[in-house]
Amino acid sequence: MRLRALSKRVQQLELSETYAILDTVRKLRQQGEDVVDLGGGEPDFRTPDHIVHAAVNALAEGETHYTASRGTQALLEAVAHKYKKEHGLDLDANRNIIITPSAKHALFITLMTLLDDGDELIVPTPSWVSYKAMAAMAGATVKAVPLDGATGFRLEPEQLERAITPRTKAILINNPNNPTGRVLSREEAQGVVQVALKHGLYIVSDEIYEKVLYDQSRHISMASLEGAAPITVTISGFSKAYAMTGWRLGYVVGSEDICGQLLKVQQHTVGCAGSFIQRGGVAALEGCQQRIAEMVVAYKRRRDRLISGLEHIPGITCRAPEGALYVFASISDLGFENSMAFTRWLLETVKVAVTPGTAFGEGGEGYVRLSFAGSDEDIDEAIRRLHYAFQ
Ligand SMILES: Cc1ncc(COP(=O)(O)O)c(C=O)c1O
Numbered sequence: 318m319r320l321r322a323l324s325k326r327v328q329q330l331e332l333s334e335t336y337a338i339l340d341t342v343r344k345l346r347q348q349g350e351d352v353v354d355l356g357g358g359e360p361d362f363r364t365p366d367h368i369v370h371a372a373v374n375a376l377a378e379g380e381t382h383y384t385a386s387r388g389t390q391a392l393l394e395a396v397a398h399k400y401k402k403e404h405g406l407d408l409d410a411n412r413n414i415i416i417t418p419s420a421k422h423a424l425f426i427t428l429m430t431l432l433d434d435g436d437e438l439i440v441p442t443p444s445w446v447s448y449k450a451m452a453a454m455a456g457a458t459v460k461a462v463p464l465d466g467a468t469g470f471r472l473e474p475e476q477l478e479r480a481i482t483p484r485t486k487a488i489l490i491n492n493p494n495n496p497t498g499r500v501l502s503r504e505e506a507q508g509v510v511q512v513a514l515k516h517g518l519y520i521v522s523d524e525i526y527e528k529v530l531y532d533q534s535r536h537i538s539m540a541s542l543e544g545a546a547p548i549t550v551t552i553s554g555f556s557k558a559y560a561m562t563g564w565r566l567g568y569v570v571g572s573e574d575i576c577g578q579l580l581k582v583q584q585h586t587v588g589c590a591g592s593f594i595q596r597g598g599v600a601a602l603e604g605c606q607q608r609i610a611e612m613v614v615a616y617k618r619r620r621d622r623l624i625s626g627l628e629h630i631p632g633i634t635c636r637a638p639e640g641a642l643y644v645f646a647s648i649s650d651l652g653f654e655n656s657m658a659f660t661r662w663l664l665e666t667v668k669v670a671v672t673p674g675t676a677f678g679e680g681g682e683g684y685v686r687l688s689f690a691g692s693d694e695d696i697d698e699a700i701r702r703l704h705y706a707f708q
Contacts, residue, residue: 330450334676338660342670353699355687356670358495358642362560362615364597365608371600372564375593384592386584387576388416388568392595395602396568404541412573415583416598418590420525420554420567425451426582427550427569431519432457436486438521441472443645443677443684445495445523460485463680466647469636470497474508481512487519488512490539493526496677496686497645498638500534503542510545519575520549525567526641528558528609531617534639540570547572550579557642558609559601566590566598616642619689619696626700627687630707642690645674649683656685667702 322328338356345352363369387393393410400406408414417423424447432438434456440448442461449459460480464470477488490509492501501509513520522539530536540549554567569579583589590598620637623644627633635646653659656673663669674684689696 326454326456330453333446333450335446335672338670338672341664345664345668350668352664352668352670353695353702354670354691355689355695355699356672358557358688358690359562360557360560360612360642360690361692362612364559364561364564365601365604367604368559368561368597368600371604372593372597375596380592380596382592384589384595386415386580386589387411388414388590389592389595389599391599392416392602395599396570399602400538400570404538406538406541406546406570408570409573413570413576415569415576415579416590416595417554417567417569417583418587418594419565420523420552420556421447422565422587423552423554423567423569424448424521424523425454426579426586427521427552427571428452428455428457429582430575430578431455431487431521431550433486435484437482437484439477439480439485439488439518440678441470441476441490442679443470443494443496443674443681444489445491446676448489448491449678457486459678461679463678464497466645466680466684470494470499472499472501472505472508474512477509477512478516481516481518485516485518487521489521489523491523491525492539493529493534493536493638493640495526495641496643496672496674496681496684498636498641498643500530500536500639503537506537506539507542510539510542510549513548514544518548520545522549522551524551524553526557527553529613529616529642530640531613531620531637532639536640550575555598555601560612561597561601564591564594564597566594615693616689619691619693620644622693622696623687623689623700626696626703630703632707642688644687644689645684646687647684656682660685663703663706667706669699669702669706 432455436457551570555561632651674681
């Protein structure tokens, strides 16, 4: 018997490079190696206690069943309230929001809903690893708009316009950005909205790092800009702001029309997010926000430690990220063949794991991403080892 081929659509995908690094780190540690991991984006903080207690209580009270596919009424209303309070947006909890098991799933159902076979999705790069694969699963392709590191990865509307073709459906923006740490200025965000409105395109705005901001940076939710709400699908979640990566909880905010279509994909894939998990989400949004502020203070300290450590290594240059959890450092002056070769060398020689810039698409060559989501000790140790490697 000759078994038939598996789906071409899936076979053409590549495994996530960030997961590959996580797996390598895990294997090396199992072999007894002392690896410092600056590869992942996993906050090392525990989820705040009041959130954990809310979910534990929900479990104990028997909240262990399916919920409405859109999400529980309490969490839908908490999300609506957040957008009113923080961005002045009037959302109908039962029409404009869908609670999803992770922001990743929120993105997946969004791209499945917006994209047809042969469509193009414009994505400024360097960009997060999964957008391209998700677009491919929907039968579409990503049209990369490589941003220039020399300008600090500034996003110019003309660059987006040049990438538009008759097949373009949407522009995907990640703000604050993983991996560059850029936070869009109001002017840049308005530029995106103007281009999208002019050409009849949707905007997918991945705002998962909205709470992780440093110095004077302010997060502008794309949908709050004039004319943007009907064409924007906002993605966010709990992983980064509340140190809830393992809970898998996120949401989509969009027009009634778009959410109505999205709901079909949600209903026929996961059904709903976990019931007791959603109780944790309500506690996160409605409870005391002090822990977020404390975590951001710690991230800022770690960012500064990492940057000042890198500054003393000739050949490595970087700018201070305005948001998110990563330093995107240029290593092109170090003389390595490419960023993957540097990444491998670093892991082999001093057991420090980073992510090669090429994992983030066009414009990523010559860079590596170093995460400062881990502990202060890990950052200090990574810097010590880097200094040793380059002495
Ligand atoms: C830019 C970006 N979007 C989305 C996600 C997914 O978040 P979640 O843990 O909610 O799936 C991540 C996670 O690393 C991310 O970096």
